[in-house]
Amino acid sequence: MTRKTYFSEVTWTKDYFPESCGGDRQKILAMKEKGDDSMRYMWLDEYLLGKAGVTKDLQKDWNWIRYQIGGKMFAAVCLGEDDEPYYITLKLEPLEGEFLRQQYEDIVPGYYCNKQYWNSIKPDGNVPDELLKDLLAKSYLLVLAAFPKKKQRELLGVSVCGMDCTKCAFHGKDCKGCNEIDGKVFHAPQGKACSIYRCCANKHRYTNCGNCADVPCEIWKMTRDPSMTDSKFEASIQERIDHLKGVSPYGV
Ligand code: SF4
């Protein structure tokens, strides 16, 4: 019978450990073969890699699998000497971490981390799955929020209005993408940022319009490619809102 392992089949590919991890695939593949009863949160790897901009590596000296955003760790699976998951470590606001440590005996001060912010969770303990998902999402947001807004947009791969500029037909040739050029796109008035960028990034200092309760606002409705039909424009608005929902740190 095939036993499930902590690492999902989906992410377990030859690219799992890039050269930067020292190429220690053999050890990890052996773990996969062995199966893993010490981790009840089988969804964790796929869940974290599903978040925008997340990368992972193996910190060989510590034997930690690190999940990072912009090169900064926000979660880790700490492996023991037997290469079994030993702790799941994540970052929280100090008061929340302290409260949770009192509520759950399986949540303890961060293992080999700054104990004010970091917390470690036993991977075979009783912390409910939904709570752990929520805490991991909070940790991701906490680390992401420490970057400047422009960098956050770059990491999330989304412009203020929910476009992924790298998928735009103009990208590269006529336009570097609004995040790169502070919203001064070729279709905006000469030398000025487009109205959505002006409102969202310059006036409100949001990461993107997903942080605004008014989305899609009148400015969105007026910022329109004139060649688009009504139905195409409506679909474009919905697509951008869906995109923002998927990546926005605070949700639409
Ligand atoms: S025109 Fe420029 S800013 Fe607008 S979506 Fe395309 S690449 Fe992004």
Ligand code: SF4
């Ligand atoms: S009002 Fe809100 S949704 Fe509209 S452009 Fe400004 S920040 Fe974006």
